[in-house]
Amino acid sequence: MPMLLGRPLRAVWLGVAILVCASPLAMAQTREVAPSYQSLLARLEQMPAAIEAAALSEAADARAQQARAIANPSLSWETENIQGSGPYRGFGNAETTVSVTQPLELFGQRSARIGAARADALATGLRSEQMRWRAAGRLAQAYSDAEAASRRYDLAAEALALSEQDARAVALLVEAGREATLRGIQARSETDAARAQLEEARAVRDAAFARLSAIAMLDAPVETLGASLLDTAPASHALDASDPLAVRIAQAEVDAAGQRLTVEQRRARPDLSASMGMRRFRETGDDAFTIGLSVSVPLFDRNRGGVRAAYADQRAAEARLTAQQQEARADRLAAEATLSASMARVRAADSGVGAAEEAYRMARVGFDAGRLSQLELRSTRASLISARNAAVEARLARVRAEIDLAGLEGRAPFGESR
Template identity: 55%
Template sequence: MSPTSRRRPRLAVGCALAAIAATLASPVWADPAPTYGQLLQQLGQTPATLEAGANFDAAEARVRQARVRPNPVLGLDVENAYGSGPYNGLNNADTSLALSTPLELWGRRAARVAAARAEAGAVGLQRDLAVVDAAGRLALVYAEAEVAQRRATLAEETLSLTVADARAALALVEEGREPLLRGIQGEAEAASARATLDEAVAERDAAYARLTAVAMIPAPVTSVDASLLDAAPTAVEPVIEDAPTVRVAEAQRAAAERRIDVQRVQARPDINASVGIRRFEAENATALTFGISMPLPLFDRNRGNIEAAQAEFRAADARLMTARQEAQADRAAAVARLSASVSRVRAADGGVTAAEEAYRLSRIGFEAGRISQLELRVTRTALVGARSAAVDARLARVRAEIDLARLDGRAPFEGTQ
């Protein structure tokens, strides 16, 4: 092959590498997201917390309504009117005006109010748990956006290293110390790194969009400056008495027990009393009327509703036992995962340091001709893998902190922001 024909492929490889490297110098305008702590203060405006707050307001309104006594009934009866004979018209009519009201005996009102209060207590605890869940989701979305940003940065650095290694290989090809195949391989690696960067950038932009939507940030987020991945997890507290899920299950069990009382009271007769006045047109006289009425419990004794309420209580009691068992196991597992993730982060950081030193030495050896391009590629791949593992370890630590925070009933990284 003539020198001219060999120079053209080398020039093509060099031009391709220059085109790939030129994309790294494009400016990026960033609109940083608020810090996680700032977004946490605005958590009350998110749809999940607003929904939970509205449900609690509705439960409180039902408590107020349960305290209200039933309205009295005003009745007007006209007898012996518009008939035949002496009852023609209203001259001999008997007119009664009466006021009747339920007496609400047997503790009917008290049972109703107690059941409504128990329901409101359970809904209030569910509202608190919903706020904790919303804080955990916010922390996860924020961390995932930061992870996507770091992976895009890592992909950009990988592309830069790959282009630099390919240029070094091309220089050795130009000197005749390496075959032309090495330059072509370098170009292929650079093109693959470019495709990886494009994919990482797309994932980063998608993560920014999710963070903007979940956190309800007015302007689209284009960067995450305040790191949550590097934040230290909250110190593990001693074992708490009851997890939020257990407290919710206890409140639901208490509400189910109150509903049994309500149904038992409903089985008793609902007595109504009335008082009124009657006008006798024929005698031109008036008299008071008194009355009392009650249904006879011959057929409907509310047994079905009582049995249904008792069954619901047994189900709530079973859910409480399950919640207690799961809370103990889940918290022990969350503490173990958090401890393991902290150790994993330290190990990953040490691996990154070792991989960076190995790559630096390999690059020196490659440029001096003491090691091959294959060995340089292996150390570069190890460096990329170590950096990626460090990012994954930090995300795992955030997930472990979110799980433990939910079991403790607090926001993730509470007190660290």
């Protein structure tokens, strides 16, 4: 019996590799492979969120351009002294006037309108930029989630293969009378649990790939990844002395609120219009020019409510700016610390995987030689699978930390600085 159980360790691991990899290799040619994250990032402008951001920015620029338009003139036609009595009977003494009236946007009304539209366009442009980077962050998150789910599935398949292999070894020991029947039952129960975990991991993997296909706007659902993002270490970026994107957005909103306040203040001023026309005297056949000015009198409506509302909006925008300035530095420091800690966590997890692999190798040798029990082998196997899962979680945490930092800095995760 020791000859049966004393298989070379190399052959054991070869068997595990065949069990884990045979099915994926057989299906590799039929699986749809997703482009790399960098390839998908290059197509960011084609994704709905980026298209929406560009459209919003374009609309704001168009409104700013429209704000420069001069008000249209109005054309009027008027006939006087007709269909009356005495000499004004009929149309004999009619006076016909054709005039053109042009509103005059004086008192700074036009400049205030243009300034407000420009400020709104700037704020909208910055918000659109933020939408693009958030879309890039969602893409990176979906890609890393899909890769992590795929790795967890592979680990579950490996755990099942190791559990089945250990169960076979325990069955031989039970047949030889070296282990109790209970140990064989426990081994089969562990195998069944590992098989259920594999099915659960497959469902999670398929859902993650479906979400990636939807977010990346891929033509066909993907089933595997061609390049790794979890193994990509974030590039170091020089500290940008300019304000973070969120602070710049808040500042632009303050400026826009100030411009809207100016518009409301100017709206309370009189509206002035100039007119010029020609009058025709039908009785004598003479012509004469007419000129005129009209001005509104702000007697009842002085737009006081609109001005107060604009003041309140400006104070609210200033409060948001103050809060954003206070939070920006703390958020940046926290994101950098989280990223640094996650990178250290990856290194520690990789070291733990190496130690767990060596422990399982030694436990397997000791079990085959009859020096260790099934419980000790099971414990080292569980530690190995746990260590590998911890390595996946550490890499996923590193990706999330990079996404958070990139969002604060205003750039794409694992991409170039702005």
